[in-house]
Amino acid sequence: MADLKGLTVGLVGAGNIAHVHVAAWKALGARILVHSHAGADELAEGYGLEVAGSLDDLLAGVDFVDIVTPSATHHDVTLAAIKAGRDVICEKPLTLTAAASHELSTAAAAAGVRLYPAHVVRFFPAYKAAYDAVQAGRIGQVAVARFFRQASSPAGAGWYRDVARSGGVIMDLMVHDLDQARWICGEVMSVYAVQSPPTVDGISPVNVAAHVTLTHEGGAISHLRATWGATGTQFKSGFAIAGATGQLQYSSAEDTGYAEELQDGDSGGDLLIPANTLGESPYLTQLRELALALRGGPEPRVTAADGAAAVYLAEAARASMETGRAIDMLSFDPAGVAR
CATH class of the missing domain: 3.30.360.10 (Dihydrodipicolinate Reductase; domain 2)
Structure with missing residues (x-):
């Protein structure tokens, strides 16, 4: 199993799917910083995570971002991460419209960051x-x-x-x-x-x-x-x-x-x-492959174009x-x- 110790993941969101992502990141040895409008303290207490008081604080202290918020928020949170120069993994659907997905792909390319949708299937x-x-x-x-x-x-x-x-x-x-x-x-x-x-x-x-x-x-x-x-x-x-x-x-x-x-x-x-x-959990397989790609490894089996x-x-x-x-x-x- 790949060891991602020393890597800090910024988890945005603390709902049900966040628990699955946290378990995978912990298995991979990553440090996790979490921010959410609700539930971040409880999630952090349950898994021994660190809490960021704001999205800006999280973006300033991580290597890349893992977005597990409700679908309608994916565009804005992802765009904020891109503007901060952070690579992004975003739960499906990437956005709710093709136009918004296209905007994110264009912004990521212009900023020189990578964007991967979490199509776990x-x-x-x-x-x-x-x-x-x-x-x-x-x-x-x-x-x-x-x-x-x-x-x-x-x-x-x-x-x-x-x-x-x-x-x-x-x-x-x-x-x-x-x-x-x-x-x-x-x-x-x-x-x-x-x-x-x-x-x-x-x-x-x-x-x-x-x-x-x-x-x-x-x-x-x-x-x-x-x-x-x-x-x-x-x-x-x-x-x-x-x-x-x-x-x-x-x-x-x-x-x-x-x-x-x-x-x-x-x-x-x-x-x-x-x-x-x-x-092995497919979520673990997925996040390992995406994280390794973000660290210079091979292109993963799913890209922003696939999500769009x-x-x-x-x-x-x-x-x-x-x-x-x-x-x-x-x-x-x-x-x-x-x-």
Whole structure:
């Protein structure tokens, strides 16, 4: 395991996801300075962290920033860090609009700092294995892919029901699979989306399901489903990816983990089950890779451009729901942002 002792991370935010990030940074040996409008003292006491009284104080005393605040604040906090000359890791979604993501990418490039979105699903073993298998041509050209993700709805309280602040179920939950579909199946040419029940006056239903169909540059079609279910709904995610010579399947609800079925002459249709997904935390894998990249290591598997692309697709999905039409990504321009 990489040792990041001597590195000071500025954690901005103290909500639920902050606990996962703190555990990873501590495992990596980093010093953590935390600032939040609420909860910083409790988080610091629980994990033995140091508290910064203001964002400016935090930015002055860290090597880089890890932003785990609510989605609507990502743009402003990230921009402040960039202006302070700090590299940034930011939880998904990078921002709530493609225009804001583009602004941050441009500002980071101008300031000579790096910006990485925390799309942690790229670091889950099953999804990385699927990506590697497709890249290696093990199932031939991808024809159809299905991705699903469900969770107990967070929209019963707090800011999640306000789509202007959360982006709704597509931006908050499906954004993971929008990123996966693009990563595994290729660039997206068109987006069609429906949601039931619909969003009314900018307020998301508490329990809601969204379905999105993507047409990819290479001809593949991917179907994505995201659900905010009733309280107590078990979190589940998975995929089925079919190509000319085989398919890849995974469901978090199954004990077998990642399954690969091939119909070529080499495999004989054998079932391959790699290492158990109950190994190292994907959040730890992710933050190690991003931190090493910030220290001059190899470019990580996810970049600011990937984070912006996922937001762009989520915006297109929302536009499709509003118009009832498929969105051509070659011409889609939500706010004067060049693709």
